[in-house]
Amino acid sequence: MAGHVRTKTGSRLGTGPGNTCGILTVSGGTIGRVSTYRESAVVLRVTKLGEADRIVTMLTRRSGRVRAVAKGVRRTKSKFGGRLEPFSHVDLQLYAGRNLDIVIQAESLDAFGSVIAADYSKYTVATAIAETAERLTSEEREPSLRLYLLLVGALRALADTGRDPSLVLDSFLLRAMALAGWAPALTECARCNRPGPHAAFHVAAGGLLCQDCRSIGSARPAIPTVELMAALAHGDWNTADAAGGSSRREASGLVAALLQYHLERGLRSLPMVDRTQPEPGPALIVELADQIPVTDIGVVR
Ligand SMILES: [Zn+2]
Numbered sequence: 001m002a003g004h005v006r007t008k009t010g011s012r013l014g015t016g017p018g019n020t021c022g023i024l025t026v027s028g029g030t031i032g033r034v035s036t037y038r039e040s041a042v043v044l045r046v047t048k049l050g051e052a053d054r055i056v057t058m059l060t061r062r063s064g065r066v067r068a069v070a071k072g073v074r075r076t077k078s079k080f081g082g083r084l085e086p087f088s089h090v091d092l093q094l095y096a097g098r099n100l101d102i103v104i105q106a107e108s109l110d111a112f113g114s115v116i117a118a119d120y121s122k123y124t125v126a127t128a129i130a131e132t133a134e135r136l137t138s139e140e141r142e143p144s145l146r147l148y149l150l151l152v153g154a155l156r157a158l159a160d161t162g163r164d165p166s167l168v169l170d171s172f173l174l175r176a177m178a179l180a181g182w183a184p185a186l187t188e189c190a191r192c193n194r195p196g197p198h199a200a201f202h203v204a205a206g207g208l209l210c211q212d213c214r215s216i217g218s219a220r221p222a223i224p225t226v227e228l229m230a231a232l233a234h235g236d237w238n239t240a241d242a243a244g245g246s247s248r249r250e251a252s253g254l255v256a257a258l259l260q261y262h263l264e265r266g267l268r269s270l271p272m273v274d275r276t277q278p279e280p281g282p283a284l285i286v287e288l289a290d291q292i293p294v295t296d297i298g299v300v301r
Pocket of ligand 1: 191193194211212
């Protein structure tokens with residue numbers, strides 16, 4: 001009976017990768033077929049459920065965004081320990097429930113959850129990254145492998161490198177927007193494709209605009225700012241790491257404005273991000289991006 005095992009309640013139902021089916025037996029009696037599956041996942045968010053349980057929202061490698069119940073996780077003697085905290089990268093065994101799945105087992109794949117939680121800048125950035133990942137997966141169980149890989153890469157860069165967390169965030173946001181089909185035009189004109197560089201940047205138009213296409217309400221970011229955004233979008237870290245503080249802050253403002261334009265409502269966590277690491281630069285666009293509706297963004301300077 002390939003693919004089927006008999007098991008007692010609470011015992012591990014499957015050990016291999018992929019999906020397994022089992023027939024759940026209690027005191028020797030079969031109560032029905034159950035199916036378990038194994039997944040790699042990053043925990044995006046946890047919410048309380050009852051006295052001791054939690055609902056864990058995660059982005060999985062194969063199954064997209066999944067919500068599952070972790071029983072007893074808030075007890076001090078939880079078998080999961082601290083492995084199901086936000087930003088944990090885990091290998092899970094799950095039981096496919098009727099409504100929500102149930103976490104049977106959790107093994108840590110990377111320890112970056114605890115590293116990130118110990119650093120305020122990294123924590124606020126990771127929170128914005130996780131919220132973005134959740135918002136960009138509007139449908140549960142819609143496979144999002146590329147977003148999953150991008151998410152793991154961003155959290156690993158936050159935890160394991162000395163890279164400016166703010167740059168890691170903006171790189172993640174630009175690349176996540178590209179996966180969603182919202183890549184801004186950073187070298188050519190967003191309207192006519194004329195090769196740049198161009199001086200005008202218009203959020204609603206989707207990036208740079210040439211002299212002929214530019215419209216009222218365009219921003220005029222410094223050339224190094226746009227170069228930084230292009231480097232972040234393509235993972236060119238040699239260029240990104242060399243960027244000055246004012247370019248970083250201006251790029252952050254434009255990236256936030258682009259994201260806010262595409263999402264129905266802005267990210268709750270983005271204004272909380274600690275951007276203090278680079279030297280302070282012009283705050284104009286950052287303020288606009290955080291506080292003013294996007295239709296008003298874009299000041300000709
Ligand atoms: Zn044009």
